[in-house]
Amino acid sequence: MVKPKAKSVYRCQDCGFSSAKWLGRCPECGQWNSLVEEALKSVREEEGLFFTLTSTEATSLPAIESDYAQRLPTQISELDRVLGGGLVPGSMVLLGGDPGIGKSTLILQTLNQMASVGRTVLYATGEESKQQIRIRADRLGISSQIWILAENSLEKIVEQVQKIKPDVLVVDSIQTVYLENLESAPGSVSQVRECAGKLLFLAKSTGLVTIVIGHVTKEGGIAGPKLLEHLVDCVLYFEGDVHQHYRVLRTIKNRYGSTQEIGVFEMNEKGLEVVQNPSSLFLSGKNTSAPGSAITATLEGGRSFLVEIQALVSFSSLTNPRRTTQGVDPNRVAILIAVLEKVVGLNLYNQDVYVNAAGGFRVVEPAADLAILAALVSSVKNKILGKNLVFLGEIALSGEIRSVQGLDLRLLEAKKVGFTHFVLPKHLKNSPSLPGTEVLFVERVADLLDKLF
Ligand code: TYD
Ligand code: MG
Numbered sequence: 001m002v003k004p005k006a007k008s009v010y011r012c013q014d015c016g017f018s019s020a021k022w023l024g025r026c027p028e029c030g031q032w033n034s035l036v037e038e039a040l041k042s043v044r045e046e047e048g049l050f051f052t053l054t055s056t057e058a059t060s061l062p063a064i065e066s067d068y069a070q071r072l073p074t075q076i077s078e079l080d081r082v083l084g085g086g087l088v089p090g091s092m093v094l095l096g097g098d099p100g101i102g103k104s105t106l107i108l109q110t111l112n113q114m115a116s117v118g119r120t121v122l123y124a125t126g127e128e129s130k131q132q133i134r135i136r137a138d139r140l141g142i143s144s145q146i147w148i149l150a151e152n153s154l155e156k157i158v159e160q161v162q163k164i165k166p167d168v169l170v171v172d173s174i175q176t177v178y179l180e181n182l183e184s185a186p187g188s189v190s191q192v193r194e195c196a197g198k199l200l201f202l203a204k205s206t207g208l209v210t211i212v213i214g215h216v217t218k219e220g221g222i223a224g225p226k227l228l229e230h231l232v233d234c235v236l237y238f239e240g241d242v243h244q245h246y247r248v249l250r251t252i253k254n255r256y257g258s259t260q261e262i263g264v265f266e267m268n269e270k271g272l273e274v275v276q277n278p279s280s281l282f283l284s285g286k287n288t289s290a291p292g293s294a295i296t297a298t299l300e301g302g303r304s305f306l307v308e309i310q311a312l313v314s315f316s317s318l319t320n321p322r323r324t325t326q327g328v329d330p331n332r333v334a335i336l337i338a339v340l341e342k343v344v345g346l347n348l349y350n351q352d353v354y355v356n357a358a359g360g361f362r363v364v365e366p367a368a369d370l371a372i373l374a375a376l377v378s379s380v381k382n383k384i385l386g387k388n389l390v391f392l393g394e395i396a397l398s399g400e401i402r403s404v405q406g407l408d409l410r411l412l413e414a415k416k417v418g419f420t421h422f423v424l425p426k427h428l429k430n431s432p433s434l435p436g437t438e439v440l441f442v443e444r445v446a447d448l449l450d451k452l453f
Helices: 077-083 103-116 130-140 154-164 189-206 330-343 366-380 407-417 426-430 445-452
Strands: 008-012 035-039 092-097 121-125 146-150 168-172 209-215 234-240 246-254 262-268 271-274 293-300 303-315 323-326 351-357 389-391 421-425 438-442
Touching (some): 092 103, 103 121, 103 168, 103 209, 130 146, 154 168, 154 189, 407 421, 421 426
Parallel strands (some): 121 146, 121 168, 168 209, 389 421
Antiparallel strands (some): 262 271
16 A cells, blocks of 8 residues: 655745745745745644643633733843733743843843742753853852753653643743654744744643743844744843843733833843833933934833934945944834935935944834934034934924824933923924923924024
């Protein structure tokens, strides 16, 4: 008898697209040579490690116990803020970030705090040896009862979970663990997906809190966090400049809380420390302003932060001049350059343009538009903007300056740090939060240029 051929599929290692035959280029994401043959066998077909979910009966809403509200605080204030009050039993959290940013450090410190209040915690690492973890723990001054497992096999990790019965399990990282009976390599799309699926099932069926760590690479080369975002309950990204001290923990998704809050940490020789008062952290520190520097007050969740935007515009000898940004959306900068060219006739087509947010911060809201634009013009004209000046306003394609939300909070924070002068959209003229400030109202980009330069 002819044995049926083992089923396999060719899967794109970049985006997860699958095809029955090999293709040189992925039709989904356009990547070349990214399709790899994988055995088509789902772990769901196997037996053994799966637990049955507690109930398959439908229940009326009021009759459902809200156990999940029994959060486990991590005892690290900025992390609890981002999680919405603590870790929820039975939930799965994905912690993503660049290699070396401090994910393992944050997690070890968190587990230490939780273990010290009597939680059972298991840290499974496929990246480092037990000795390496010990060295890091010594450096951080950590000596509490954390169970450490150096293991790549997910089956063996699950075995230890069943033995130790922890409240919290950490898998560091999802790219280094694998299921033995899945033929593809650790880190491949199908391994990452199936391993995460298995961990999710474990979490949901036992109430275990699972935190998985995932590396993001600049090229998105390895199957990583993006693939898992829809699967998990909460997605956190740890960001910042590896060469600087400050780190920002941002929520991308949270089924149990807000996605507005951010957590701020400082990395020093004794590990990560929460920053209690981060409002003036992202200013360059020196009070001497230079051309190309403008300050804005950005709003993240319930808090406002003052951020310095730095721009450098210089003559370019390239056919396609550079447009380089750090911590600022490059598309936003492109739009603002276009507005300057079209609306006020300030041409930058033969200029290289660099825009940064100071301190490794990432500005995400359009309320920073006015500051970016002011920084650009300040650099072009080589003219210093007034000290003590904060810019707030979104810029429309027509060059009109639009209103921003949460003005009181922003003004309050700016005044606390010592800023007294503001440039604001004209729409906010009647805002009640203005007393005690010196304000220049602007309606259009041309207005701003007339009044400031
Ligand atoms: P790590 O947590 O290993 O990063 P990840 O898990 O995201 O790859 O942190 C790595 C960096 O953090 C490393 O370059 C050194 C630095 N670090 C400190 O500055 N202080 C410390 O106390 C520790 C433990 C690490
Ligand atoms: Mg690590």
